[in-house]
Each structure stands twice: as structure tokens, then as C-alpha cells.
Amino acid sequence: MNMDTKLEPIVQALQExxxxxxxxxRSEVHVxxxxxxxxxALTLLRDKYDFELLSAxxxxxxxPQQSPRFxxxxxxxxxxxxxTIQLRVPVDGVDPKxxxxxxxxxxxxxRERELKDMFGxxxxxxxxxxxxxxxEDWGDKHPLRKDFPLGYEEVQFTFNFEDIDLRKPxxxx
Amino acid sequence: MGVEQKLGNMGIVTTxxxxxxxxxxxxxxxxxxxxLACCAIEMMAAQASNYDMSRxxxxxMRASPRQSDLMIVAGRVSRKMAPVLRRLYDQxxxxxxxxxxxxxxxxTGVFNNxxxxxxxxxxxxxxxxxxxxxxxxxxxxxxxxxxxxKIKGEKFLDRVEQK
Numbered sequence: 001m002n003m004d005t006k007l008e009p010i011v012q013a014l015q016e017x018x019x020x021x022x023x024x025x026r027s028e029v030h031v032x033x034x035x036x037x038x039x040x041a042l043t044l045l046r047d048k049y050d051f052e053l054l055s056a057x058x059x060x061x062x063x064p065q066q067s068p069r070f071x072x073x074x075x076x077x078x079x080x081x082x083x084t085i086q087l088r089v090p091v092d093g094v095d096p097k098x099x100x101x102x103x104x105x106x107x108x109x110x111r112e113r114e115l116k117d118m119f120g121x122x123x124x125x126x127x128x129x130x131x132x133x134x135x136e137d138w139g140d141k142h143p144l145r146k147d148f149p150l151g152y153e154e155v156q157f158t159f160n161f162e163d164i165d166l167r168k169p170x171x172x173x
Numbered sequence: 174m175g176v177e178q179k180l181g182n183m184g185i186v187t188t189x190x191x192x193x194x195x196x197x198x199x200x201x202x203x204x205x206x207x208x209l210a211c212c213a214i215e216m217m218a219a220q221a222s223n224y225d226m227s228r229x230x231x232x233x234m235r236a237s238p239r240q241s242d243l244m245i246v247a248g249r250v251s252r253k254m255a256p257v258l259r260r261l262y263d264q265x266x267x268x269x270x271x272x273x274x275x276x277x278x279x280x281t282g283v284f285n286n287x288x289x290x291x292x293x294x295x296x297x298x299x300x301x302x303x304x305x306x307x308x309x310x311x312x313x314x315x316x317x318x319x320x321x322x323k324i325k326g327e328k329f330l331d332r333v334e335q336k
Contacts, residue, residue: 134288135253143287151285168291171259171298 003029006083010049014041030086035098038089042074042104051076051085057101057111059091059119063146069093070121074101096121118144191329198242198268199321200230205241205265207258209248212275212307216247219310229317238264243320244297245313249277250290262297268332270324272316273299276306 003011004027011029014020018037023030033041045051056075063069068090077084091098100123101108112123113132120142123129131138141148156164208216220226220234235241238261250258262271271293276282278293279302290296300323303316 148287152287153285153291155285156280169295171294171296 003027004083006081007085010045010083010085013044013049017041017044028084028086030088032088032090035089035091038074038087039099039101039104041087042076042101045076045085046104049078050080051078053077053079054101054105054107054111055084057108057115059115059121059144061119061144061146063093067093070096070119072098072115072121091121097124099123100125100127102126118142120145191327192325194329195325195327199324201232202230202243202270202321203233203235203241204231204243204245204272205238205261206234206236207244207246207261209246209250209254210277212247212278215307215310216245216274216313219313224310224314226314226317229314229321231317238262239266241265242268243270243272245272245274246278246293246297246299247274249281249284250293250296251288252290253288255290255296258293259296270300270320271297272301272303272313272320274303274313274316275308276304278302279304282306 003024007029011022011031014031014033015022018033018041020041021032023032053076054074055077057073059070059072061070070091070093072089072091074087074089075084076087089098096119098121100112102112102123102125109126109128110132112126113128113130115121116123116126116129117132117134117138134143154160154164208214218224220231231243238244242265244262244265246258262269273279273293277284277289279299280292281289283306285291293299301316301320303313305312308316
């Protein structure tokens with residue numbers, strides 16, 4: 001157990017209250033929290049243990065190896081104590097939803113809009129669920145999922161130059 | 174140069190109207206500020222004092238499309254920006270030209286993905302493509318001079334729509 005000594009009581013408290021499991025890597029701690037408990041866990045960490053800053057809020061897609069498919073990641077830092085902790089929320093692929101963290105941290109507003117665009121994870125109770133990064137007429141596909149195709153158009157080499165040239169949509173006047 | 178010889182005693186120069194119009198168009202061409210990404214820095218460097226583009230008539234860059242006649246698309250054009258680009262191009266008065274500066278504007282360079290327009294010639298018709306990532310200021314100036322040579326060979330009927 002080579003986590004920071006200041007983190008140990010905090011992780012202990014989280015485990016008792018929310019029945020979490022942890023994963024450690026070098027000196028980092030990842031705490032797995034259920035989606036229903038995440039807002040109370042964030043509030044507890046912010047109020048009692050001085051984690052003022054939500055440094056990062058992203059998600060990862062582990063399709064098709066793992067199920068539940070998405071892990072929503074909250075990286076919290078405490079400037080007063082100089083520690084960071086990571087909370088991971090496993091979310092299922094069918095109808096993915098998490099309760100919104102905008103009540104706890106204001107910066108989660110845009111982070112959750114970005115998650116909704118890029119992954120399709122819908123924040124419940126979000127005050128402003130508009131599209132953030134993608135164009136308005138984008139549709140329903142979510143680019144950062146693992147089943148979204150990686151490239152976009154066929155590469156134009158010399159052997160297929162004319163074929164692709166005829167098919168490419170050039171702009172007229 | 175040749176002008177004094179042609180002037181003679183009367184002080185009159187004769188030329189063709191097309192040559193005169195094309196000469197005047199190339200000598201005072203004002204580009205529109207359309208620097209989107211890293212190529213914009215090289216465009217600024219080309220406009221600054223070391224590689225001066227004012228020598229070629231581009232005394233200043235106009236931010237308004239109504240007052241410019243050249244659009245240098247410098248940088249990546251994303252799908253969200255493409256309608257904006259087209260609208261600004263439509264607002265420029267004729268005659269207008271487009272230089273696609275850099276790899277990302279010509280063919281999207283290294284980015285083959287969902288969010289960038291694959292070459293700005295899907296959105297606006299381009300006259301000169303300048304390659305490079307980013308192109309050096311000298312390369313951009315070479316592109317501008319190539320455009321001037323293209324303009325000097327233009328005829329009036331090119332710009333009139335044939336019914």
C-alpha cells in the first residue's frame with residue numbers, strides 16, 4: 001500500500017460510507033463509486049476533506065472487453081492538503097446516465113455537456129443540456145466511443161487519384 | 174524602364190484594357206483576415222516587417238469581407254466553421270480569389286477525421302494551393318506571386334456567366 005498517508009483516512013471513510021472498491025497504481029488511488037452515490041461522495045469530499053478543485057471529468061470506453069462499458073472519471077485535487085484522488089463511476093452502455101455534479105462543482109457544467117456529446121452519457125438534472133462541441137445538426141453518433149469509425153475518407157494515392165477525385169464534393173462558384 | 178520610352182514627347186501610354194485592369198487588381202490586393210490555426214502565425218510573419226507582403230500590394234488585412242478581395246484560408250476548417258466560411262466568402266464582392274494556405278486547408282494534412290472538412294475546396298473554390306505545415310513566409314509569398322501571374326492572364330469573359 002504505497003498511497004499517500006494523507007489519503008488513507010479519506011479512502012477509509014469513503015469505503016465505509018459508500019461501499020466502494022479501490023484500485024491503486026503507484027501512489028494514485030482510484031475509487032469505484034456507484035452512480036447513485038456519486039453526488040454525496042463528491043459533496044463529502046468537497047466539504048469535509050477540502051477537495052476544492054475538480055481537475056478533470058472525462059470518461060473511458062472499455063467496449064467490448066468490459067461491461068459496464070463506460071467509466072466516468074472525476075479527478076479531484078485538494079490544494080490545501082496537496083493530494084489528488086480519482087473517483088470512477090461504472091456506467092452501463094444501454095441508456096447511460098449519471099446524476100449531475102453541477103450542484104457540487106460549477107465546472108462540471110461544461111464537462112458534462114462534453115460527455116453528452118462525445119459519449120452519449122446523459123447527466124440527469126443538468127441545467128443546460130445543449131450541444132457543446134459538435135455542430136448543431138450532428139445527429140446521434142458519439143465520436144469518442146470505441147465503435148465510432150476512426151478515419152473519415154479514403155486516402156488518395158496515385159493509383160486511385162482519379163477515382164477519388166471524381167467522387168469528391170468540390171465546391172462550385 | 175520601358176515606360177519613358179513609350180511615353181515619347183506626348184506623355185501617353187497605350188495598353189490593352191484587360192492588361193490595365195489585371196495590373197491594377199494585382200497591385201493592390203487586400204486579403205481578408207482568415208487565420209484559423211497555426212498557419213495564421215506564418216501569415217502574420219509574412220505580413221510583418223521581415224518578409225514584407227506590403228511590397229506586393231497587401232498593405233493591410235481587412236477584417237471585413239466587404240472590403241477585401243482575397244481570402245487566405247490559413248488553417249484547419251472544422252465542420253462547425255464551414256458554413257461560416259462559406260457565408261463570409263459569399264459576402265466578398267467580385268472579383269475575389271482564394272488562396273488555400275497550408276496542408277490542412279488544402280487536404281486536411283494529417284487529420285483524417287470526423288470533425289474537419291477534408292480540404293477547403295469542398296466549401297469554396299480555390300485558386301492557389303500553398304503546401305507546407307506551416308508554409309514558410311517565403312512559400313506564402315510565392316503562392317501570392319503565383320496568384321498574381323494567374324490574374325495577369327485572366328480575360329474579362331472568364332468572370333461573365335455564359336447563358
